[in-house]
Amino acid sequence: MGHSPSSPPKPVEPPVELHVFKELDGVPMEFSIPEIPEKRKPTDQFFLIVFFVLLGIMMGCCIYTLCYSDLNRVTRGYDNCGNVCGEKNPLIEGINCTGKDFTEEKILMYTDESALKNLDYLDTQPNECVNYCDDYNI
Numbered sequence: 001m002g003h004s005p006s007s008p009p010k011p012v013e014p015p016v017e018l019h020v021f022k023e024l025d026g027v028p029m030e031f032s033i034p035e036i037p038e039k040r041k042p043t044d045q046f047f048l049i050v051f052f053v054l055l056g057i058m059m060g061c062c063i064y065t066l067c068y069s070d071l072n073r074v075t076r077g078y079d080n081c082g083n084v085c086g087e088k089n090p091l092i093e094g095i096n097c098t099g100k101d102f103t104e105e106k107i108l109m110y111t112d113e114s115a116l117k118n119l120d121y122l123d124t125q126p127n128e129c130v131n132y133c134d135d136y137n138i
Contacts, residue, residue, distance in 0.1 A: 015036075017036075070084070072084050072086070072087060076106070076108070077108030077127070077129075078108070078129075079102075079108070079127055079128050079129050080097075080126055080127060080128070081095070081097035081098055081100075082098065083097070083098060083099075083100050083102055083129065084102065085102050085105055085106055085107065085108050085129035086102060086103065086105070086106035086129070087102060087103060088101045088102070088103055089101070089102065102129045104131055105129035105130050105131050106129070106131075107129065107130050107131070107132070107133060108127055108128075108129055108130075109127060109128055109129075109130045109133050110126075110127045111126050111127065111128065112126070
């Protein structure tokens with residue numbers, strides 16, 4: 001396991017080039033030793049190119065999403081008609097409940113308390129933008 005005082009250390013032979021080592025007698029042909037660092041070449045170039053291409057595509061998707069999405073829908077919430085709480089909503093022709101001014105109603109209230117316990121059920125429940133949740137207890 002270690003160097004004991006009773007046995008002298010064995011001398012270490014200098015490194016031998018790989019082609020010289022493979023020519024020695026008694027070395028099996030399927031035996032492989034890595035090349036010395038000076039003779040190595042990079043092998044992950046293809047992976048690196050694919051990685052940077054996919055990273056660029058992902059960054060493009062993120063930039064597109066940030067530029068063309070309405071993040072207030074996620075942060076503030078919206079009622080059943082799609083009106084965002086806390087802001088004046090645009091009127092969409094053909095839909096009667098759009099275009100409401102909810103600048104004062106900044107809180108999204110779910111009218112069914114059981115919906116808060118099941119997130120899958122939450123999206124289908126009626127909700128409304130309110131000023132204050134007066135009689136709402138969880």
